[in-house]
Every structure is written in C-alpha cells, then in structure tokens.
Amino acid sequence: MALGERDPVTGYLTTGHEWNGIKELNSPVPRIVYVFLILTTAFSLIYCLLMPALPLGTTYTKGLLGYDERQVVERELARAATVKAPWHELLDRQDFVALAADEAVMREIREAGRLLFGQNCAACHGTNAMGNAGFPNLATGTLNWGDSPEVMQETIRIGVNSAHPETRTAQMPAFGKDGILSRREVDAVIAYVHDLGRDGIAAANLAHSDGAEIFSAQCSACHGEDARGNAELGAPNLTDSNWLYGGDLQTIFETVWYGRQGQMPGWEARLGARNVKLLAAYISDLRTQRP
Ligand code: HEC
Ligand code: HEC
Numbered sequence: 009m010a011l012g013e014r015d016p017v018t019g020y021l022t023t024g025h026e027w028n029g030i031k032e033l034n035s036p037v038p039r040i041v042y043v044f045l046i047l048t049t050a051f052s053l054i055y056c057l058l059m060p061a062l063p064l065g066t067t068y069t070k071g072l073l074g075y076d077e078r079q080v081v082e083r084e085l086a087r088a089a090t091v092k093a094p095w096h097e098l099l100d101r102q103d104f105v106a107l108a109a110d111e112a113v114m115r116e117i118r119e120a121g122r123l124l125f126g127q128n129c130a131a132c133h134g135t136n137a138m139g140n141a142g143f144p145n146l147a148t149g150t151l152n153w154g155d156s157p158e159v160m161q162e163t164i165r166i167g168v169n170s171a172h173p174e175t176r177t178a179q180m181p182a183f184g185k186d187g188i189l190s191r192r193e194v195d196a197v198i199a200y201v202h203d204l205g206r207d208g209i210a211a212a213n214l215a216h217s218d219g220a221e222i223f224s225a226q227c228s229a230c231h232g233e234d235a236r237g238n239a240e241l242g243a244p245n246l247t248d249s250n251w252l253y254g255g256d257l258q259t260i261f262e263t264v265w266y267g268r269q270g271q272m273p274g275w276e277a278r279l280g281a282r283n284v285k286l287l288a289a290y291i292s293d294l295r296t297q298r299p
Contacts, residue, residue, distance in 0.1 A: 092116075099289070100282060104157040107289050114293060121290025124283055128275070137294055141254055142270065147294050149250035152178070154239035155295065161288035165281075167274030168242065175274060178242040180230075182267030189226065189264075197222040198260045204235055204246050205255045 013022050015033055025032040056062060059071040095116045099107065107113055126135060132143040139145035144152065146160075153163045153176060166172040183189040189197070200219025203212040213220045224233065230243040237245035244252055252270065253263050275284055 096282065099286060104289060104292060108293065108296075114289075117286055117289050118293060121286055121293075124279070124287055125290060128279065129287070132272075137291065139252075142252065144252050144270075145250065146291050150237070150245050150248060152237065152239065152242045152244045152252065155292075157288045157292040159239070160291055161285055163272070164287055165274060165276045165284050168272040169269050170272060170274040172274030172276065176242060178268070178270055180243075180263065180268040182265065183226065184265030185267065189222065193222050194261065194264055197227065198257060198264055201227075201235075201246055201260055201264075202255065202257050205249060205251070209235060209247060 013024075013031075014020070015022055015031070018033060018035070020033045020035045023032045023034045056069070057071065058073045059075055060068055061071060062069045095113045098110065098113050099117070102110070102113075107117070125133075125137065129137070133139055133146055134143070137145070137147040139147075151160070153159055153168070163176060166174045166176060168176045168178050181188060183197075184191065184194045196216065196219040198219075200212050200216035200223055203215055207215075223231075223235070228235070230238055230241050231246055232238055232243070235246045237243050244250075249255065251259075253259050253268060275287075279287075
C-alpha cells in the first residue's frame with residue numbers, strides 16, 4: 009500500500025508500513041494527552057516558582073511563597089507546648105491530693121499516663137497494670153514498697169536493684185542455696201508460708217509450729233512478726249493473696265531456696281521528673297478505680 013492511502017473503515021491515512029497484510033494507521037495522539045501534558049508542565053513550572061524546589065549546591069530555590077516545613081513544625085511544636093503548659097505547670101506545682109481533686113487535670117493525666125505507661129511500663133507490668141509473675145500488680149492490692157503516690161513516685165524515679173545511685177534494694181536471701189537453712193527447715197517454713205496466705209496466721213501457727221518458729225527466727229526481721237511485710241525493705245506481705253512470684257508450694261520453695269532480687273529500672277533519667285510524677289498520679293488514680 010502506498011503512503012497516503014486512506015483506510016476505508018476509520019478514515020485515517022496509513023503510514024505505509026505493512027506486516028503480513030496488517031497495515032499501520034497514522035492515527036493522531038488523542039487531544040486529551042496533549043491537554044494533560046500541558047497542564048502538568050504548567051503545574052510543575054508554577055510549583056517551582058512558588059515553593060522550595062531546585063537544589064543549587066549548598067542551598068536551594070526558596071520559592072516566592074517562602075514556605076518552610078521546618079518552620080511549620082517548629083510553630084506546631086510551640087503551639088502544642090503552650091496548649092499543654094497550663095496543666096503541666098499544675099502537675100509540677102501541686103501535690104497529689106490537689107491533683108486528684110482537679111478533674112480537668114486528671115483527665116489530661118489519664119490520657120497522657122495511659123500512653124506513657126503503655127510505652128514504658130506495660131511490657132513488664134501488663135497493659136492493665138495488673139502485673140505478671142515476677143512483675144508486681146500495680147492496680148490493686150498492697151504494694152511491697154508502699155502505695156502512697158509519693159512512695160510510688162520515688163520507686164519509679166530510682167527503681168529497685170537498678171543502676172540508679174539511690175536505688176531501692178530488695179534482697180530476699182537464698183536460704184537453701186547459701187546454706188542458711190537445711191532442706192528440712194526450708195520445707196517446714198515454706199509449708200507455713202503457704203498456709204499463711206491461704207488460711208491466715210492463727211491457723212498456720214497451729215498447723216506448722218516448727219515452721220512458725222523458723223519464720224520467727226529467720227524471716228520476721230524483714231517480713232514482720234505478723235508476716236504483713238515491711239515497706240521500708242520492700243519485703244512483701246505474706247498473708248494476702250497478692251503474690252509477686254507465686255503462692256504455690258513449688259514457687260515459694262524456689263523463692264526461699266534461691267532467693268529473689270527483683271529488678272525495676274529507674275526512670276528519672278529516661279522520662280524526666282515531670283513524667284515520673286505523672287505516672288505516679290496515673291497509677292494512683294487507677295488504684296482508686298479498681299480497689
Ligand atoms: C533480709 C530481708 C529478708 C529476709 C530475712 C527474708 N525475706 Fe523474704 N523477701 C524479702 C524481700 C525484699 C522480698 C521481695 C523480693 C523482690 O522484690 O524481688 C522477699 C520475698 C519473699 C517471698 C515472695 C513473696 C511473693 O509475693 O512472691 C517469700 C515467699 C518470702 N520472701 C519468704 C521468706 C521466708 C520464708 C523467709 C525466712 C526463711 C524470708 N522470706 C526472709 C526480704 C527478706
Ligand atoms: C523491666 C521490667 C520493668 C519495667 C519496664 C517497669 N517495671 Fe516497675 N517493677 C518491675 C519489677 C520487677 C518490680 C518489683 C521490684 C521488686 O522486686 O521490688 C517493679 C516494681 C514497681 C513498683 C513498685 C511496686 C511495689 O510493690 O511497691 C512501681 C510503682 C513500678 N514498678 C512502676 C513502674 C512504672 C511506672 C514503670 C514504667 C515507667 C515500670 N514500673 C516499668 C519491673 C519493671
């Protein structure tokens with residue numbers, strides 16, 4: 009077919025190319041493609057004029073609008089800080105009683121505290137703060153170091169057996185491993201401690217007089233004559249059902265035989281004083297909701 013031949017079906021001219029009887033039509037590029045190209049080119053030219061766009065060695069074209077994302081972020085951060093400032097200032101200045109009475113501040117503390125706790129504490133203490141074996145339940149029951157918000161603030165600040173220079177130290181001796189008590193004596197005292205938690209001190213004294221004697225001689229200095237613990241030393245109350253490691257005979261045996269030194273990091277350096285106080289107020293508030 010010669011160049012310029014018109015295709016009878018479409019009405020277009022052909023290019024003159026032909027492959028095995030198939031001829032190529034010289035159909036024009038659709039107009040919409042030109043329109044699209046013109047619009048996008050115009051857009052990119054205008055964008056380059058108005059906005060920061062082209063690198064020029066160490067600097068770049070700033071654009072006629074003077075838009076700067078870094079400045080936008082800085083403005084947003086400054087705005088966020090001024091929005092937060094009023095309750096942050098209250099959090100720093102007021103004691104826990106005044107904070108708990110201020111419903112507006114408590115709303116902020118609950119929201120910020122839930123986030124902070126989720127990010128830093130939940131891995132050990134559980135998302136609901138109810139703890140896991142070896143990690144204390146913070147939401148209910150008595151705490152080993154005391155449950156006033158001031159004491160919790162201090163525990164969170166310096167940690168337990170942590171790297172902080174003022175750390176609290178929890179030392180439950182290894183009575184079996186270190187040979188302080190014989191196997192028979194350990195068995196007697198753990199039977200006593202097991203029943204303490206379940207039946208109370210009077211029943212346990214009756215059922216295990218030998219265990220009670222060993223307890224009085226070896227354990228009461230830290231856990232108390234009445235076995236109700238000593239917050240000064242972080243020694244747990246052994247008469248309630250709130251166990252840090254577990255109240256079954258096997259776990260009590262492991263605790264008494266091998267000893268325990270629970271470790272809780274100190275958070276002062278990582279979170280700062282304000283967030284430490286915020287978390288103490290947050291946990292305190294949780295505890296009033298789940299008595
Ligand atoms: C020097 C102080 C001290 C003495 C003495 C001591 N304890 Fe403890 N005990 C602790 C501390 C502190 C803890 C908490 C350990 C921790 O937080 O990791 C603890 C924890 C325990 C626990 C774990 C409780 C739980 O909630 O899981 C048991 C059980 C226990 N002690 C039993 C005994 C018995 C029985 C004796 C005597 C044979 C004894 N303790 C003597 C300080 C002591
Ligand atoms: C690496 C695990 C871990 C992380 C993370 C952790 N804790 Fe602890 N926390 C512990 C352990 C273990 C203890 C028990 C220490 C002991 O033996 O007395 C503890 C004890 C506590 C206590 C004292 C409980 C009592 O019985 O007196 C408080 C309060 C506490 N943690 C709050 C927090 C807060 C708030 C955070 C987050 C900022 C946090 N913890 C993060 C492991 C952890």
